[in-house]
Amino acid sequence: MSETRTALVTGASRGIGLVVAQELLRRGVRVFATGRDQARLETLQRETGCGISVRDLSRTEEVLSLYEEAKTHLGSAPDILVNNAGFYRKSPLVEASLEEFEDQYAVLLRAPFLLCREAGRDMQARGSGHIVNVLTTCVLFANENLGIYTAMKTGFQGLTKVLIKEMRPFGVKVTAVYPGGVDTDVRPYPRPDYLRPETAGRLIADVFFAPEDAVIHDLVFRPMCESNF
Numbered sequence: 001m002s003e004t005r006t007a008l009v010t011g012a013s014r015g016i017g018l019v020v021a022q023e024l025l026r027r028g029v030r031v032f033a034t035g036r037d038q039a040r041l042e043t044l045q046r047e048t049g050c051g052i053s054v055r056d057l058s059r060t061e062e063v064l065s066l067y068e069e070a071k072t073h074l075g076s077a078p079d080i081l082v083n084n085a086g087f088y089r090k091s092p093l094v095e096a097s098l099e100e101f102e103d104q105y106a107v108l109l110r111a112p113f114l115l116c117r118e119a120g121r122d123m124q125a126r127g128s129g130h131i132v133n134v135l136t137t138c139v140l141f142a143n144e145n146l147g148i149y150t151a152m153k154t155g156f157q158g159l160t161k162v163l164i165k166e167m168r169p170f171g172v173k174v175t176a177v178y179p180g181g182v183d184t185d186v187r188p189y190p191r192p193d194y195l196r197p198e199t200a201g202r203l204i205a206d207v208f209f210a211p212e213d214a215v216i217h218d219l220v221f222r223p224m225c226e227s228n229f
């Protein structure tokens with residue numbers, strides 16, 4: 001495939017998503033980057049010239065208008081969709097509030113479902129495209145205090161596995177990414193023993209540059225310090 005591909009990347013203001021966006025841009029992909037932090041997105045735009053949009057993906061109407069804005073900016077539906085935006089709130093399940101459940105549901109499951117549906121339709125019609133959904137190794141291993149996050153990401157895993165099958169006959173690739181610990185601002189304390197965001201972002205971006213005749217369905221990676229498998 002030529003390097004004139006286009007991409008919509010969520011959660012691109014920082015962490016793993018920022019590196020994915022930077023890596024795709026560096027390799028010639030035209031990127032439309034989104035997040036909530038306007039200042040960080042403007043810095044990325046200044047440095048790279050990419051398109052940006054400030055959106056809160058917990059709001060359904062913003063998810064849908066984001067996709068339309070991306071199509072307008074890129075000139076047509078994106079060739080690549082990276083569903084990366086996410087966060088978690090830690091608590092034992094018996095102490096978790098309904099609000100925590102609904103907040104994580106909205107961003108970790110509903111928003112990527114809507115983007116997969118919208119982009120999936122367009123990619124099916126075009127007969128090509130690639131969707132990467134960022135899950136977590138938490139879905140492969142039960143972690144105390146991450147019950148809601150694990151539930152939403154496991155739901156997203158189920159959606160992704162079905163999408164892999166439904167999109168295949170149309171020539172559309174779908175990849176489930178399972179990162180282990182990455183040292184980002186997703187947690188309020190540093191984890192220097194975890195992967196650098198540059199490492200995680202590069203590994204994810206590499207998925208789009210695999211040989212044309214192969215599809216990577218699952219990508220699992222962890223820092224060497226992790227043994228939760």
Ligand SMILES: NC(=O)c1ccc[n+]([C@@H]2O[C@H](COP(=O)([O-])OP(=O)(O)OC[C@H]3O[C@@H](n4cnc5c(N)ncnc54)[C@H](OP(=O)(O)O)[C@@H]3O)[C@@H](O)[C@H]2O)c1
Nearest residue numbers: 011013015016035036037056057085086136181182184186
């Ligand atoms: N770090 C890890 O150890 C790890 C491990 C496995 C999986 N993951 C997954 O990897 C993905 C990226 O995580 P990260 O570590 O890079 O986290 P991060 O540094 O905290 O970045 C999270 C990104 O998601 C965006 N985001 C969060 N809530 C949003 C909302 N309501 N609307 C729009 N954007 C929103 C943030 O945007 P703003 O900052 O602009 O609000 C930010 O760009 C997440 O899905 C996470 O679950 C992370």
